[in-house]
Structures are given as C-alpha cells and as structure tokens.
Amino acid sequence: MNISILLYVGLSVAVFVTLALLLRLRAPKTAPPTRAQIESHEPFPVHCRYFPQIRQTLSPDDAAFVAQRFSAPARRQWRAERRSVLRQYLAGLSEDFAGLERLARTVAVLSPQVTRSLEAERLWLGVRFRFLYALALLQLTGGVAAVPEFQRLTDLLGTFAAQVEAGMAALEPRPAARLDGGFSA
Numbered sequence: 350m351n352i353s354i355l356l357y358v359g360l361s362v363a364v365f366v367t368l369a370l371l372l373r374l375r376a377p378k379t380a381p382p383t384r385a386q387i388e389s390h391e392p393f394p395v396h397c398r399y400f401p402q403i404r405q406t407l408s409p410d411d412a413a414f415v416a417q418r419f420s421a422p423a424r425r426q427w428r429a430e431r432r433s434v435l436r437q438y439l440a441g442l443s444e445d446f447a448g449l450e451r452l453a454r455t456v457a458v459l460s461p462q463v464t465r466s467l468e469a470e471r472l473w474l475g476v477r478f479r480f481l482y483a484l485a486l487l488q489l490t491g492g493v494a495a496v497p498e499f500q501r502l503t504d505l506l507g508t509f510a511a512q513v514e515a516g517m518a519a520l521e522p523r524p525a526a527r528l529d530g531g532f533s534a
Contacts, residue, residue, distance in 0.1 A: 394449065394510050396441030397503045403438050406431055407496045435494055439486055442502055446478050449509050456516040471512075478505050 405411060415427050453471055485498040 394442075394445035394506050396438060396445050397506050399438065399441075400499065400503045403435065403499055404496055406434060407494055407499065432489060432492075432494070435489055435499075436486075438499070439482065439489070439502075442506060443482060445506055446475075446482075446509065449506070449513055450475065453509070453513045453516065456513060456520065459520055460516060462519060474505065474509055474512075478502065478509070481505065 415424055419427065450471075457468065457471070481498060481502050485494075485502060488494055488498060
C-alpha cells in the first residue's frame with residue numbers, strides 16, 4: 350500500500366512540474382496592439398507560410414555547408430542567429446494560433462450548429478498546440494531543433510485554420526436558399 354501511495358504522489362508531482370514548465374514556456378508577453386495593428390490584423394495564419402524557409406534552415410545540408418565553409422566563430426554566430434529566427438517563427442505561430450482562437454470563439458458564438466463536441470475538439474486542439482509549442486521551445490532552448498516538431502505545429506495551425514474557415518462558410522447564407530425562399534408558390 351505504501352508503494353501505491355508513493356507512486357501516486359510521484360506521478361502527481363511529475364504532472365505538476367510538467368504543467369509548471371509548460372506555463373513558464375508560454376509565448377512572450379507583448380505590448381497591447383495599437384488601433385492600426387488591430388484594424389490591419391489578418392485573422393488567418395500568416396507566419397506558417399514561411400515554413401519552407403524554416404525547413405531549409407533546419408536542413409542538415411545547411412549545417413554541413415556552414416561547417417565546411419566557415420570558421421568556428423562564424424558557425425557560433427550562425428547557430429545563434431538561426432535560434433533567434435526559429436524563436437521568432439515559434440512566436441509568430443503562437444500569434445497566429447491566438448488570432449485563430451479569437452476568431453473561432455466568435456464563429457462559435459454566431460453559429461447555431463456548435464455542439465459541445467466541437468467545442469471540446471477546439472479545446473483539445475489548443476492543448477495539443479500549446480504542448481507542441483512548449484516541446485519545440487524546450488528543444489530549441491536545449492540547442493536541438495528538429496523539423497518534425499515545427500512541421501506538426503504548422504500542420505496543426507493549418508488544420509485549425511481550415512476548421513475555422515469551414516465554420517465561417519457555414520455562417521454565410523446560401524444564394525440558392527435565398528432563391529428558393531423568394532420564389533415559393
């Protein structure tokens with residue numbers, strides 16, 4: 350019985366520490382947006398469009414090229430700049446996801462077809478995104494950045510954008526429905 354209690358306590362502490370780390374690795378706080386930024390804000394993802402360049406940055410071929418052609422100080426500078434670009438990309442993905450979440454909440458309020466299962470799915474998507482984001486940031490902080498984590502984040506963002514767009518399309522009135530309603534005999 351003592352072993353099971355220790356096991357539960359150990360698992361509880363592990364979950365608590367993991368959650369604390371995830372909360373600490375959130376996206377950096379930014380200043381509140383200005384009115385011009387709000388008006389010009391694109392609600393759909395813009396940063397994930399740069400994934401091909403990020404994939405190239407993470408390519409082993411790039412690292413091999415830099416290792417062959419540059420001195421040790423230049424390689425260190427290249428790695429530091431690469432980490433900075435990757436951090437900026439992650440922050441951009443986080444901004445894109447936050448914008449999509451705001452838009453999804455608005456669509457959910459306006460849509461009569463929203464069910465608990467759709468809302469639960471949106472919540473689960475948010476949890477998965479934040480977990481993958483924290484994992485990618487943790488790996489980047491540790492000096493290891495791999496394409497699969499960035500690919501998963503980008504794909505998740507694209508999937509979420511498609512779902513939000515489908516929800517918005519469902520809100521639009523159908524031209525055929527208006528015609529059918531106006532020509533009833």
